[in-house]
Amino acid sequence: MSEALFPNAELSEEGEFAGWSYWSGDAFEAHSGPFFMRRDPDNGEYVCAFRAEDRHMNGAGFMHGGCLLTFADFALFAFAMEELGGEMGVTMNLSGDFLGAVQNGSLVEARGEVTRGGGKTLFVRGLATADGEPALSFTGIVRKISQ
Amino acid sequence: MSEALFPNAELSEEGEFAGWSYWSGDAFEAHSGPFFMRRDPDNGEYVCAFRAEDRHMNGAGFMHGGCLLTFADFALFAFAMEELGGEMGVTMNLSGDFLGAVQNGSLVEARGEVTRGGGKTLFVRGLATADGEPALSFTGIVRKISQ
Amino acid sequence: MSEALFPNAELSEEGEFAGWSYWSGDAFEAHSGPFFMRRDPDNGEYVCAFRAEDRHMNGAGFMHGGCLLTFADFALFAFAMEELGGEMGVTMNLSGDFLGAVQNGSLVEARGEVTRGGGKTLFVRGLATADGEPALSFTGIVRKISQ
Amino acid sequence: MSEALFPNAELSEEGEFAGWSYWSGDAFEAHSGPFFMRRDPDNGEYVCAFRAEDRHMNGAGFMHGGCLLTFADFALFAFAMEELGGEMGVTMNLSGDFLGAVQNGSLVEARGEVTRGGGKTLFVRGLATADGEPALSFTGIVRKISQ
Numbered sequence: 001m002s003e004a005l006f007p008n009a010e011l012s013e014e015g016e017f018a019g020w021s022y023w024s025g026d027a028f029e030a031h032s033g034p035f036f037m038r039r040d041p042d043n044g045e046y047v048c049a050f051r052a053e054d055r056h057m058n059g060a061g062f063m064h065g066g067c068l069l070t071f072a073d074f075a076l077f078a079f080a081m082e083e084l085g086g087e088m089g090v091t092m093n094l095s096g097d098f099l100g101a102v103q104n105g106s107l108v109e110a111r112g113e114v115t116r117g118g119g120k121t122l123f124v125r126g127l128a129t130a131d132g133e134p135a136l137s138f139t140g141i142v143r144k145i146s147q
Numbered sequence: 148m149s150e151a152l153f154p155n156a157e158l159s160e161e162g163e164f165a166g167w168s169y170w171s172g173d174a175f176e177a178h179s180g181p182f183f184m185r186r187d188p189d190n191g192e193y194v195c196a197f198r199a200e201d202r203h204m205n206g207a208g209f210m211h212g213g214c215l216l217t218f219a220d221f222a223l224f225a226f227a228m229e230e231l232g233g234e235m236g237v238t239m240n241l242s243g244d245f246l247g248a249v250q251n252g253s254l255v256e257a258r259g260e261v262t263r264g265g266g267k268t269l270f271v272r273g274l275a276t277a278d279g280e281p282a283l284s285f286t287g288i289v290r291k292i293s294q
Numbered sequence: 295m296s297e298a299l300f301p302n303a304e305l306s307e308e309g310e311f312a313g314w315s316y317w318s319g320d321a322f323e324a325h326s327g328p329f330f331m332r333r334d335p336d337n338g339e340y341v342c343a344f345r346a347e348d349r350h351m352n353g354a355g356f357m358h359g360g361c362l363l364t365f366a367d368f369a370l371f372a373f374a375m376e377e378l379g380g381e382m383g384v385t386m387n388l389s390g391d392f393l394g395a396v397q398n399g400s401l402v403e404a405r406g407e408v409t410r411g412g413g414k415t416l417f418v419r420g421l422a423t424a425d426g427e428p429a430l431s432f433t434g435i436v437r438k439i440s441q
Numbered sequence: 442m443s444e445a446l447f448p449n450a451e452l453s454e455e456g457e458f459a460g461w462s463y464w465s466g467d468a469f470e471a472h473s474g475p476f477f478m479r480r481d482p483d484n485g486e487y488v489c490a491f492r493a494e495d496r497h498m499n500g501a502g503f504m505h506g507g508c509l510l511t512f513a514d515f516a517l518f519a520f521a522m523e524e525l526g527g528e529m530g531v532t533m534n535l536s537g538d539f540l541g542a543v544q545n546g547s548l549v550e551a552r553g554e555v556t557r558g559g560g561k562t563l564f565v566r567g568l569a570t571a572d573g574e575p576a577l578s579f580t581g582i583v584r585k586i587s588q
Contacts, residue, residue: 092435095389141387143415
C-alpha cells in the first residue's frame with residue numbers, strides 16, 4: 001500500500017524543474033525520482049514530470065516498467081491532491097498499460113484527472129508521455145485515511 | 148515498456164539470498180532491489196523475494212507502491228522464464244491490487260503462474276506476501292520480442 | 295456499480311446444473327446466464343459455471359468478452375460470500391485478461407479466492423476455463439455496504 | 442476473447458437512437474443492448490450510448506457491472522474503428538473502475554480514445570457516464586487479427 005502525506009512537499013530551486021514541487025520525505029520516491037509536479041500555468045492542471053536517466057533504465061536500455069509505475073503512483077496523489085484536502089491516502093489499485101518504450105534522456109510527463117471524487121474513495125486516471133510520445137496509460141483507486 | 152534479457156542472471160553468493168539469482172545489468176532493478184529468485188526446492192515453483200529496507204519505504208513508513216510493482220514486474224519475467232525460452236519480452240500491462248501495508252524489515256515473497264502461454268503473448272498472475280501476510284495481487288501481460 | 299444481495303439464491307432443480315445455486319432476482323444476470331455456483335464436494339471450494347450457448351456468442355462466433363466479465367462479476371460475489379456474511383457489496387474494480395476464445399457449447403467454470411478479506415474491502419481473484427482450457431484471468435475489488 | 446467484425450454495422454431507423462449505428466450480428470450484444478454509436482456532429486468523436494432498462498439492472502436495482510463492461514467492450518471497438526481499418530480485433534484485457542451506481546432509465550454514454558495505435562496492438566481508454574454522472578472508467582487492449 002502506497003501512502004503519502006501531502007503537506008510536506010518542497011520546492012525545487014535549481015535545474016530543469018526549478019519551481020516544481022517534490023516530496024523529499026519519501027525514501028523510495030526520492031531514490032527513484034525525485035518526481036516533480038506543478039500546476040500548468042496555462043490551464044491550472046496538475047502536471048507531473050521527470051527526466052529519464054541511466055538509473056531508470058532496464059537491462060535492455062529502456063525505462064523499467066517499475067519506474068514508470070512508481071511515477072504513476074506519485075501522479076495519482078498529485079492529481080487527487082485537492083480531493084485529499086491534506087488527508088492521507090493509500091493506493092488500492094494501480095493498473096498500467098505500457099504504450100511505448102521510454103528512451104534515456106527523454107522528458108517524461110503525466111497529466112490526469114479524478115474521474116470520481118467526493119467521497120472516501122477516489123478514482124483517478126492519467127496518461128504519461130516521453131518527449132510527447134505515448135508511454136503509459138494508468139488508472140488508480142486511492143482511499144482516504146482519516147486520522 | 149519494461150524489457151528484460153533473461154540469460155544474464157547472476158548468482159548471489161552471500162547474505163540472506165545466497166544461492167538465489169538476480170540480474171545485475173538492469174539499472175533500475177539493481178537500484179530498487181536487487182530482487183532475487185530461485186526455484187522452490189520442494190515443488191520446483193519459481194519464488195521471488197527481497198527484504199524490505201528503509202530505502203523501499205514511503206513517507207508514511209510503509210513500502211512504496213512503486214517498489215512493490217517494480218518487484219511484481221521482475222516476478223512476471225521470472226514466472227514466464229520457461230515460456231520466454233531465452234527470448235526478450237516486454238510488459239504490456241501490469242495491474243496490482245494493494246492488499247496490505249508492507250512494514251520495514253519484512254520478507255517480501257511472490258509466487259505465481261503463467262495463466263496462458265504457448266504463443267507470443269503470455270498472461271501471468273502472482274501474489275506477493277510480506278512475512279506471510281497478503282501484500283499485492285498482480286496480473287501482467289508480457290509479449291515476446293523475437294530477434 | 296454491481297450490487298448483489300446474497301441470501302436470495304435459489305436452487306436449480308433440473309438440467310445440467312441441478313443442485314447448483316443461482317440468483318433469479320437479478321435481471322441482467324438471469325438474462326445473460328443464469329450462472330450457477332456450488333461448493334466443490336471434494337474440497338469445499340466455490341465453483342461457478344454455465345454452459346456456452348448461441349446467445350452468449352459475438353459476431354465472430356466466440357463468446358462475447360462482456361459475457362465472460364458478467365460471469366466473472368457473479369463469481370467475485372460467490373468467492374466472497376463468506377466474507378460478505380450476508381451483507382451487500384458493490385464491485386469497485388473488475389479487470390479481466392482474455393486468455394483464449396470460448397467456443398459455443400463449452401462448459402465454462404471459474405474458481406478463485408479472496409486474496410485479502412477481514413475488512414470492508416475484499417480483494418478477489420479467479421480463473422475461468424472453457425472445457426478446461428484457459429479463458430479468463432480476473433481480479434476484482436468488492437466493498438461491503440453496511441445497512 | 443471478444444471479437445467483432447466492423448463492416449457489418451446497421452443504422453437504427455427509429456426511436457431515441459435513430460441515425461446511430463449498431464451491430465445486429467452479435468448475439469450477446471444484441472441481447473444485452475443493442476448499444477449504439479455515432480460520430481459527435483460537433484467534434485467528430487465517436488460516442489457510444491444506450492438507455493438503461495429493467496433488463497440491465499441487478500438484484501439491488503442498479504445496473505449490473507457486467508452490463509457496463511459489455512458496453513465498454515463494445516465501445517473499445519468503436520473508439521478503435523479507424524485504427525482497425527476493417528480488420529477484426531480481439532480484446533486482450535478490459536479493466537473497469539465502477540465510479541457510481543447507474544439508475545434505471547438513465548442515458549448511458551461513453552467517450553474515449555486510442556492512447557496508442559499504429560501497430561497490431563491498440564490501447565484504448567474511455568469514460569462512461571449515466572445522465573452525465575461518472576459511471577465507469579475503463580481501459581482495454583485490443584489486438585488486430587490479420588486474415
